[in-house]
Amino acid sequence: MIRLALRTVPVFAVIIGFAMFLAAYMNFSGVRSAYLDLIRSRMAMTADGIGNDISTASTLGIRLTEQTTLPGLLARQAATDPLTLSIDVASDDGTVVFSSDAKRVGIKDAAADDAGAFRQEEHVANDIGAAVGTVVVRLDRAAIDGAIDRLRFEILNGAIPAGIAAVAAGSLICLLLLTNLHRRARQSALGASDDDPIGRAAREMQRLQPESHA
């Protein structure tokens, strides 16, 4: 029986453990997606509002470089969110024209070189569809990743006890099922059961034996 337990428990532990890991991952990934979607949607809303202002001004004939109220607007918007690294407005060729972070003005903005930022870009066009520039909202990727890591840790912490309990319960019940089969097999092999069809058939044949000799 110990040998059977040693074979059974690991098999079901692996199967149930794998399923629990998968469930925990899917739970985590669902919440992570919702969290990132919320951040993206907020960034898009901010970028969209600024983009509309730029577009309206362009339609009135004010060129991007001449929209001098933009630095104040960008600074105000950036100040409302502690995760913001900067909000930039880049010209058509990618050069940052205005930014909530003064150090970024004049540099070439390239997403590929900006691994530390979680970015949302909004391309701005005027009324006739000509490109005016791009609004780039940059959030602190490390802070966002930190929040996701905490979430992962918390979900994993919750999954481990649930997983251990599931593994233990599942393995135990499966072991009980096999033990039950083991008990019935032993009874049947020894002919120990009261209602043993093999014994019944043997007895019937025994009854025939004297008759056939007679």
Add this chain to the structure above:
Amino acid sequence: MNSLRVRLSITVLAVLIVALVFLSFQTAERAQSVLQPELERKAATVAGSTASLIGRALELGVPLDRLQGLDAYLQRILAGNPDLSYIALRDAGGATLYQAATGDAAKVATAVDPTHSVSVPISVQGGGQETLVVGLDPAYARQVVSTLWIDLVIVMFVTAVVALELVYVGFGAGLYGAIEGVERRLKTIRKGDLRLHPPVDAGSEFGGFARSLDDRLGQLHSTYTSLRNNVVERGDQISQQALDMMRGRFGLGEGVIAAPAQVIAMRAPLFVFMLAEELTRPFLPVYIRSLATPIAGLSPEFVISLPMMTFLIVVALSQPLLGNVTERIGRRNCLMAGALLGLIGYCASAFVGDLIGLTAARAVSGLGFALVFVSAQGFVIDSTDIRQRSSGMAMFISAILVAGLCGPPIGGILADRIGIPGTFVIAGLFALCSLVLAWFCMPATGSRTSQGPAIRWRDFGPIISSPPLAGLLFLCAMPAKIILVAFCFFLVPLQMENIGATQATTGRMLMIYPIAMVLLVPFFASLADRWSMRAPFVALGGLVAGVSAFAVFLGGAHILPIALMLLGLGLGQAISIAPLSGLVGEMGRALPGNVSENSVYGIFRLVERTGNALGPLVGGVLLGIYGFSTTVMIIGGGMALCALLFFAVLGSRRQPKLELPATGRRP
């Protein structure tokens, strides 16, 4: 199905679901703490942006009570942000002037709820007293987790089914064979069926019990034999009659016909490989469409069908040739080679950048698929004698059906979460897993002497000149495969994507057909046999499958009619599939000359595979011209017409006493 395996599987499923409920509630609580601050920030952004817009209108001199279209604007904001429950513009006294709300939130909007709302003043030069209040949906975090529920339950169900398939691997062939052997013996003995069983490995404790039971049964059978000989010698009619009755009641002097335990060795590698292919079902046409570039003179839909057709043509053409190859090289070696080709094909599919590359990758996967299929089938044939063949093949077919049931929903979930290329890579890893399982589970047999080709081309003549058999092959078998592949593998995934369904939803939709098949095939098979009505069942099944296409009359752009169509297809094919296979053998045996039954079945399979290959072609051509609904109705109508024609052919040739007796019960 073995009851112990079912009970083990139900146990695993029940435990997983309980654990899953617990885990999901915990996750919902944690999600609340992570999402709540972000929801508040977002609400503040929405409030700030909307308030500034209103402020601008007020600055331009629009009176507060004449902000035309503000309600509709607020409603649009709400519709685009499911995490918000209401937006309201209130005057200095707190009275609501404009608002948009979802459901019960309408009541909430009339009261101030500072814990679940954000308020900002409307900034107007010269001052303003109005405020904009944005309410958060307190149930949003719970909703995020509950939307995962369907996916999670499917994952749990599939895990339990996979556990059922792979439990053999965990236990090892000897112990698992012994456990199943003991279970089977106890089951038959309990029913008073005392026939002898094929031996199992006696190395384990269960093996010991199986041997003890076999000893007891063997002793009973030998007593019976000697008693019978004794009675016959003495010419004792009464005792002879009593013994005959005992033989009838207990099955004495007979053996149970069951597939030997070693057949199960091919099941895990076959199942895992088929699962790899089935993972790609929900998204393959969509993926092809994303890579396809226009080809002059060809409709985009036809172009999409090309890689799928290539896969199925490679399978159709190579399968008849591979039987001998796998015999010569060894079934395990060939299965491993097929799994390796699958690994290469699936991984290549993930990284190709154009249609030609994908077509080549699918051709490689197709060759791998054919090798695995033929090797596993050959392994069953090698491991069974003619009496055990049916139960061995049942094991083979059920592995494929279960993979068809589990693969699409899992593939859909994976494609939604990690993308299509990532899911192809996972399919490749499954193929690799199949290779490893074949290495560990299957015995390394050497080459065997080839028994000659399964199909003899000269046998085509007699088959085609027999109207009932030709009708069965070309009016029933081939259209059945065309409609299956066209609907399930091609048209439905594309249409689901067109109506905006996720890959996971498409995967769940594609479960309908295999579920119907798994549940209903045994029922209709036994009914057709019992009533000796195989031909009518074949015709009826074709008719039902064909007519089901007209469910799209209810709306081809909605999920429910498409689901009904797939259910009808599953029902129709469940009615016809087993009787069709049996009828091929019966009609084949009735052919004149020396046409072997093997050859008839070989030609039947070739016709079916040709139907498979034609499925995407027919679907692609028609879809490009007529669109989804008309296409499925044309294909379904064609299938129904073929079924009626077949029935008419049989009716016109019916002789006074033409009975088609059930096979599988040989005297």
